[in-house]
Amino acid sequence: MKVLLVNPSLNRKRLGSYWRFTTAVPPTGLTYLGAVLERDGFEVRIYDQHAVHGSNEDLMAIVELFQPEVVGFSALTFVMETVEDAARQLRAKHPKVRILAGNIHATYFPKEMVESGIADFVIREEGEEAILAVCRALRDGREPTDVNGTTCMEGGKVRHNPTPAMIDLDRLPYPAWHLLDGYAYVPDPLNLAPLQSKAQPLAIQASRGCPFACTFCSQDTMYKRVRVRSPESVVNELEYVHHTYGTTVFGFIDAIFPLSPKQGHAFADEMIRRGLHRKVTWFTETRVDLVTPDLLKHLKEAGLRFIQYGIESGDDMVLSKLMRKKAGVNQARQALKWTRDLNILSFGLFVVGMPGETREQILKTIEFAKELDPDIVKFNVAIPFPGSELWERFKHRVDGQPTWKYSGWYNASINDADNILAGETLPTRELMYLQRRAMFEFYTQPKVMHRYFVQGLVPIDVLAEGFYVMMSELVRSAFPYARAQVSAMAA
Numbered sequence: 001m002k003v004l005l006v007n008p009s010l011n012r013k014r015l016g017s018y019w020r021f022t023t024a025v026p027p028t029g030l031t032y033l034g035a036v037l038e039r040d041g042f043e044v045r046i047y048d049q050h051a052v053h054g055s056n057e058d059l060m061a062i063v064e065l066f067q068p069e070v071v072g073f074s075a076l077t078f079v080m081e082t083v084e085d086a087a088r089q090l091r092a093k094h095p096k097v098r099i100l101a102g103n104i105h106a107t108y109f110p111k112e113m114v115e116s117g118i119a120d121f122v123i124r125e126e127g128e129e130a131i132l133a134v135c136r137a138l139r140d141g142r143e144p145t146d147v148n149g150t151t152c153m154e155g156g157k158v159r160h161n162p163t164p165a166m167i168d169l170d171r172l173p174y175p176a177w178h179l180l181d182g183y184a185y186v187p188d189p190l191n192l193a194p195l196q197s198k199a200q201p202l203a204i205q206a207s208r209g210c211p212f213a214c215t216f217c218s219q220d221t222m223y224k225r226v227r228v229r230s231p232e233s234v235v236n237e238l239e240y241v242h243h244t245y246g247t248t249v250f251g252f253i254d255a256i257f258p259l260s261p262k263q264g265h266a267f268a269d270e271m272i273r274r275g276l277h278r279k280v281t282w283f284t285e286t287r288v289d290l291v292t293p294d295l296l297k298h299l300k301e302a303g304l305r306f307i308q309y310g311i312e313s314g315d316d317m318v319l320s321k322l323m324r325k326k327a328g329v330n331q332a333r334q335a336l337k338w339t340r341d342l343n344i345l346s347f348g349l350f351v352v353g354m355p356g357e358t359r360e361q362i363l364k365t366i367e368f369a370k371e372l373d374p375d376i377v378k379f380n381v382a383i384p385f386p387g388s389e390l391w392e393r394f395k396h397r398v399d400g401q402p403t404w405k406y407s408g409w410y411n412a413s414i415n416d417a418d419n420i421l422a423g424e425t426l427p428t429r430e431l432m433y434l435q436r437r438a439m440f441e442f443y444t445q446p447k448v449m450h451r452y453f454v455q456g457l458v459p460i461d462v463l464a465e466g467f468y469v470m471m472s473e474l475v476r477s478a479f480p481y482a483r484a485q486v487s488a489m490a491a
């Protein structure tokens with residue numbers, strides 16, 4: 001039986017020029033699903049529509065060619081418009097195809113997705129065991145209405161089957177990377193020169209879940225318990241993938257890696273003991289309060305070249321009260337200094353526009369980013385992601401309306417009417433403008449430009465593209481903001 005798994009595209013119109021700059025990182029969840037299905041004899045293809053900026057017309061052409069019995073969508077909140085449209089087209093053109101949906105958005109809106117007919121079966125939380133059970137039943141000609149971890153329609157009513165026990169990570173096969181042959185992935189949005197490699201950069205996962213509960217994140221509710229693989233098992237996989245696919249650059253996709261100095265040191269020891277630190281380099285995302293100079297040094301010896309830190313804000317009150325981050329600005333200062341001293345590249349991630357956050361606090365965050373001086377930064381506007389505490393607090397505002405509508409945040413023409421947090425934060429247009437200004441202010445600093453242009457940290461084509469996107473987004477957001485200011489003054 002044939003199964004097509006799809007990583008959907010973001011909506012081009014909503015994204016504006018950011019569309020050209022969406023990062024193509026391998027969809028690891030789909031390669032895990034592909035691996036369990038192939039092990040059971042299914043014929044699997046992955047269409048990474050996101051990576052190739054593909055359309056639903058392209059998807060229909062692939063369905064026409066491959067003729068799958070099952071199509072499964074990776075349904076994150078931001079891609080729901082694409083999924084909905086694709087499902088509509090599939091129903092019209094290929095009515096026999098059974099549609100599955102998984103990932104975060106499907107996990108939190110299973111009822112809505114099956115009732116509206118977008119999906120026949122929603123697979124909640126981790127997908128490996130449930131997708132196998134659903135596909136096996138379909139292969140055997142049975143209707144899989146009773147599979148644990150799924151939601152579907154039965155006799156005109158929604159059937160919500162119980163959530164199964166969490167998966168033992170050590171029993172999973174390695175991701176089926178061959179299913180992504182032909183796609184071009186990059187290790188980070190700016191494709192930093194020291195991280196480039198001839199072979200594809202691929203992903204590795206050492207844990208699922210997160211022990212922290214930041215108010216803007218859904219990781220702690222999507223995976224209710226943290227599970228960590230042994231360092232041996234992780235290094236076995238790295239070694240296997242390196243030998244099989246020639247991979248020399250790996251990215252950890254854990255919420256946090258390492259979760260503790262103990263886990264980090266044990267992993268580094270194992271990498272060095274096997275000599276893998278001479279063959280591969282890797283990057284990761286962690287917290288500023290979980291690193292020490294010793295740990296960073298050891299990780300660097302083991303191949304670490306690039307760290308992403310969720311720094312979020314330059315104001316301790318925002319960090320502790322509004323975000324419940326449990327890490328402060330001084331810890332960020334230290335971590336960034338240690339990282340730079342060791343010549344490890346860094347990526348600072350910031351969030352602006354939390355409910356209750358003031359203009360002054362946002363401006364402070366912009367200054368703080370410049371002071372910390374990571375190699376790359378990204379400022380996101382706070383979004384109430386389904387599954388997060390922020391969402392729980394404000395979801396009543398969108399009752400009965402399509403939830404994905406409120407994911408159009410990066411659209412500079414968005415106004416308060418489309419903003420679920422309107423009234424709780426700065427006016428939407430001002431927030432959009434400040435976010436774009438933050439990027440502009442950071443990237444146009446002479447020291448940053450010097451690093452990029454003179455030292456060649458960022459490839460020239462990416463630089464040109466990046467500057468085009470940054471300028472056009474700044475202009476796109478500045479006009480509506482200025483207009484709003486003028487009408488406020490007139491009133």
Ligand code: B12
Binds near residue numbers: 005029072105123131
């Ligand atoms: C790698 C990554 C990406 C990759 C790959 C995304 C993908 N679709 O797989 C890329 C770069 C493409 C990406 C893009 C985006 N991402 Co992203 N990404 C991540 C990251 C870091 C890891 C995800 C991962 O691989 N996990 C490991 C695998 C094993 O788990 P998984 O993906 O959850 O898959 C399991 C289940 O969800 C389920 N499942 C998943 N898909 C399917 C499909 C079917 C049919 C079934 C049955 C089951 C199923 O089974 C899988 C195996 O158990 C997470 C943060 C994190 N640390 O988790 C953010 C995260 C998922 N991304 C996020 C966001 C916001 C985005 C973007 C919108 C960013 C942007 N502004 O461009 C885009 C969306 C584009 C898209 N097409 O999905 C949010 C999602 C929030 C939400 N509610 O939707 C997260 C949680 C980060 C965050 N906290 O902000 N992302």
